[in-house]
Amino acid sequence: MKKFLPPLIPLVVIALTAEVTVRSGAVPSYLVPAPSAVLRALLDSRDELAAAMAKTSAAALIGFALSTLTGVAIAVLLSSSRAIQRAFYPYAVFFQTVPIIAIAPLLVIWFGYGMKTVIASAFIVSIFPVIANTLTGLLSTDPALRDLFRLYGASPGVTLVKLRFPAALPQILTGLRVASGLAVIGAIVGEFIGGQGLGSVVDVARTQQRVDKVYAAVLLASALGLALFGLINLISALTLRRWHASEATIE
Amino acid sequence: MTKTTGTNTARGVALRLEGVRRVFENSLAVIEGMDLAIDAGEFLAVLGPSGCGKSTLLRMIARLSAPDGGRIVTEPEHSQVAFVFQDAHLLPWRTVLANTVLPLELMGLGREERRTKARAVLDQVGLAEAEARYPAQLSGGMRMRVSLARALVTEPRLLLLDEPFAALDEITRFNLEVQLRDLWQRRGMTVIFVTHSISEAAFLANRAVVLARRGGKIRLDRHIGLPPERSNDLRSDPRLGQEMKLLMGAMEEE
Ligand SMILES: Nc1ncnc2c1ncn2[C@@H]1O[C@H](COP(=O)(O)OP(=O)(O)OP(=O)(O)O)[C@@H](O)[C@H]1O
Ligand SMILES: [Mg+2]
Numbered sequence: 001m002k003k004f005l006p007p008l009i010p011l012v013v014i015a016l017t018a019e020v021t022v023r024s025g026a027v028p029s030y031l032v033p034a035p036s037a038v039l040r041a042l043l044d045s046r047d048e049l050a051a052a053m054a055k056t057s058a059a060a061l062i063g064f065a066l067s068t069l070t071g072v073a074i075a076v077l078l079s080s081s082r083a084i085q086r087a088f089y090p091y092a093v094f095f096q097t098v099p100i101i102a103i104a105p106l107l108v109i110w111f112g113y114g115m116k117t118v119i120a121s122a123f124i125v126s127i128f129p130v131i132a133n134t135l136t137g138l139l140s141t142d143p144a145l146r147d148l149f150r151l152y153g154a155s156p157g158v159t160l161v162k163l164r165f166p167a168a169l170p171q172i173l174t175g176l177r178v179a180s181g182l183a184v185i186g187a188i189v190g191e192f193i194g195g196q197g198l199g200s201v202v203d204v205a206r207t208q209q210r211v212d213k214v215y216a217a218v219l220l221a222s223a224l225g226l227a228l229f230g231l232i233n234l235i236s237a238l239t240l241r242r243w244h245a246s247e248a249t250i251e
Numbered sequence: 252m253t254k255t256t257g258t259n260t261a262r263g264v265a266l267r268l269e270g271v272r273r274v275f276e277n278s279l280a281v282i283e284g285m286d287l288a289i290d291a292g293e294f295l296a297v298l299g300p301s302g303c304g305k306s307t308l309l310r311m312i313a314r315l316s317a318p319d320g321g322r323i324v325t326e327p328e329h330s331q332v333a334f335v336f337q338d339a340h341l342l343p344w345r346t347v348l349a350n351t352v353l354p355l356e357l358m359g360l361g362r363e364e365r366r367t368k369a370r371a372v373l374d375q376v377g378l379a380e381a382e383a384r385y386p387a388q389l390s391g392g393m394r395m396r397v398s399l400a401r402a403l404v405t406e407p408r409l410l411l412l413d414e415p416f417a418a419l420d421e422i423t424r425f426n427l428e429v430q431l432r433d434l435w436q437r438r439g440m441t442v443i444f445v446t447h448s449i450s451e452a453a454f455l456a457n458r459a460v461v462l463a464r465r466g467g468k469i470r471l472d473r474h475i476g477l478p479p480e481r482s483n484d485l486r487s488d489p490r491l492g493q494e495m496k497l498l499m500g501a502m503e504e505e
């Protein structure tokens with residue numbers, strides 16, 4: 001509980017300040033809703049929001065899982081040879097620079113309205129940090145340990161499984177931490193165009209001038225991002241518990 | 252554990268370097284025309300200034316890199332090599348026991364057999380109690396002993412060590428030196444020990460080789476005339492001081 005108290009204090013202070021400011025009329029409520037209004041929107045539309053949250057969560061999770069699996073696999077492939085790396089890494093960078101807003105309409109053409117487009121968007125946005133961090137991890141294996149494995153005749157496959165992959169775990173988890181947040185963003189962006197989930201709630205509420213509902217949906221999206229981030233941190237803390245004091249702590 | 256006795260009786264040449272040459276890209280030869288014969292059961296210390304090619308030499312002997320000229324002939328029974336690095340280089344996700352078992356695991360030994368062997372060496376280096384701990388929970392000296400146990404678990408005929416104790420405090424180092432010497436005598440293996448420390452070389456070895464700054468030229472190749480029992484008492488013995496003085500002389504002429 002002590003851990004959660006410090007971040008709660010600014011939240012309460014900011015919410016109270018916003019409440020007072022909006023009620024006093026200093027800021028019009030169609031720009032910033034009073035926190036109490038957001039809370040009411042959360043309660044009033046709870047069924048709609050819960051359903052939307054479920055869809056967004058599912059899409060973000062699936063997109064994230066896909067980018068984890070594919071990203072790690074691509075990184076393993078890239079790390080296997082200098083030549084492969086030179087030939088393909090620039091294309092991996094493409095995923096980082098691709099403007100998702102611009103290509104989201106394309107995704108709709110390919111996958112139609114709905115879940116597939118949203119998952120694809122979450123996937124595209126979140127795969128690069130997985131590739132980049134896993135690759136860095138796989139390429140920075142302690143040379144002395146690589147020598148040791150060679151000395152005892154370990155094959156490249158055995159070296160990957162028993163040395164390079166586990167040694168890269170802290171880096172891989174760093175990549176996953178970044179990717180988890182991006183997957184949620186990707187899902188929301190996909191939903192703006194793919195038409196479902198929290199993204200769609202935001203889009204519709206905006207056209208109805210329901211700022212309170214927009215905020216409620218945004219709040220839920222952030223909560224989703226935080227939950228995913230927390231999950232990765234938990235996994236990280238559990239797997240790296242034994243390594244070093246520094247790597248085992250939750251940031 | 253503070254005193255070691257007995258002599259190594261193994262005989263014959265274990266390893267012979269003939270005109271060995273090693274050149275790295277865009278540089279002069281690090282090692283040029285090196286000839287050196289190492290007897291089976293010998294404890295050889297290799298001394299030399301930083302960058303003179305000591306690690307390069309060890310890596311070639313371990314066949315982790317190939318000479319660019321000349322050849323290294325190893326007696327078949329000495330092909331079982333183990334290597335100890337300057338730092339322990341343990342796998343942080345494995346326990347002491349799992350780290351020690353690693354070489355046998357890579358060589359394909361059965362689970363029970365490798366565990367039995369690993370427990371036996373851990374006992375020899377005084378770590379039997381710590382087998383379930385992780386490297387992060389060990390002191391530097393304990394980590395180095397795990398590293399030593401990992402090297403010895405395959406019962407190598409040839410043990411190569413590259414400044415293994417350089418990062419340790421002096422008392423820990425002193426005790427590990429006595430322990431290493433003890434293990435060497437009990438196992439009758441051949442040891443090549445690279446170090447920067449003149450006192451360490453004189454205390455441990457039966458023979459010391461001093462390399463020149465360039466080209467791997469051998470400046471001094473000397474039998475260390477100290478009694479085979481090397482306990483910590485020897486450290487204040489004037490005969491050790493005599494040996495150190497000779498080695499230092501060879502290190503300083505440049
Ligand atoms: N892989 C490599 N590529 C290029 N040059 C290298 C390589 N390895 C070693 N060298 C060079 O060869 C020389 C000898 O290196 P080496 O590591 O064998 O020295 P050393 O005697 O072990 O030094 P130290 O006592 O500092 O460990 C150095 O000048 C080093 O820069
Ligand atoms: Mg060296």
